[in-house]
Amino acid sequence: MITIRKLSKSYKDNSCNQPVFQGLSYKFNSEGVYSILGSSGSGKTTLLNLISGLDDYESGTIKVFNQELSKLSIEGKSELRKKYFGFGYQFHYLLENLSIYENCLAANFGIDNGNIEPTLKKLGITNIKNKLPSKVSGGEKQRASIARAISKKPNVLILDEPTGNLDQQNSLVVQDFLLNYAKENKSLVIYATHDVAFAKKADKSLNIIEHNIVEE
Ligand SMILES: Nc1ncnc2c1ncn2[C@@H]1O[C@H](COP(=O)(O)OP(=O)(O)OP(=O)(O)O)[C@@H](O)[C@H]1O
Numbered sequence: 527m528i529t530i531r532k533l534s535k536s537y538k539d540n541s542c543n544q545p546v547f548q549g550l551s552y553k554f555n556s557e558g559v560y561s562i563l564g565s566s567g568s569g570k571t572t573l574l575n576l577i578s579g580l581d582d583y584e585s586g587t588i589k590v591f592n593q594e595l596s597k598l599s600i601e602g603k604s605e606l607r608k609k610y611f612g613f614g615y616q617f618h619y620l621l622e623n624l625s626i627y628e629n630c631l632a633a634n635f636g637i638d639n640g641n642i643e644p645t646l647k648k649l650g651i652t653n654i655k656n657k658l659p660s661k662v663s664g665g666e667k668q669r670a671s672i673a674r675a676i677s678k679k680p681n682v683l684i685l686d687e688p689t690g691n692l693d694q695q696n697s698l699v700v701q702d703f704l705l706n707y708a709k710e711n712k713s714l715v716i717y718a719t720h721d722v723a724f725a726k727k728a729d730k731s732l733n734i735i736e737h738n739i740v741e742e
């Protein structure tokens with residue numbers, strides 16, 4: 527469960543203070559699928575980074591499985607992410623000198639838990655598993671980063687525009703896969719998207735409007 531209370535976050539640029547969230551409160555249950563919509567620059571990526579402990583905030587609290595993020599050290603937050611989180615980001619962050627399979631293996635601390643191959647297969651990228659990221663397409667990289675995030679079966683899966691680089695057919699494959707993942711593993715999945723139809727498939731569809739979350 528992730529609980530946000532009275533959260534304020536702004537970015538300071540030289541003399542200017544740009545607010546992103548002001549007094550934001552919201553509770554994500556420990557199971558279920560949440561989508562986040564909002565115009566470009568509204569704060570979707572910032573929100574995902576905040577709840578993952580990847581960005582700091584000025585006031586309020588964020589509790590992840592009852593641990594308050596601002597009270598944890600950098601190492602403490604890293605441990606929390608290792609234990610509970612999986613990430614699929616807008617920019618894939620695959621390690622360029624490892625094959626797609628080895629990238630998935632690295633996210634599982636070097637151990638093949640038996641989930642990697644089936645995950646690659648479901649996402650339609652078995653054929654590229656031994657290739658380096660530089661030798662595959664943008665859409666394949668994006669699916670590879672989702673496979674990497676999911677193969678360790680995280681309790682919390684955070685995805686920033688997971689279908690952003692995909693054609694319609696592959697986008698639907700990824701959408702179904704993510705929705706099934708949440709159900710089968712009783713996990714919390716939170717994704718940011720610009721695709722309204724995809725957003726509506728979530729159990730709860732959130733919209734960031736004027737520095738706050740509005741539930742659709
Ligand atoms: N590191 C940063 N330093 C300063 N300002 C930032 C930084 N990151 C984001 N911002 C600003 O904060 C606001 C929210 O950005 P964010 O990336 O969260 O938006 P977003 O909703 O994810 O947009 P998009 O749909 O384009 O990905 C924007 O106005 C952006 O310019």
Ligand SMILES: [Mg+2]
Binds near residue numbers: 686
């Ligand atoms: Mg973003």
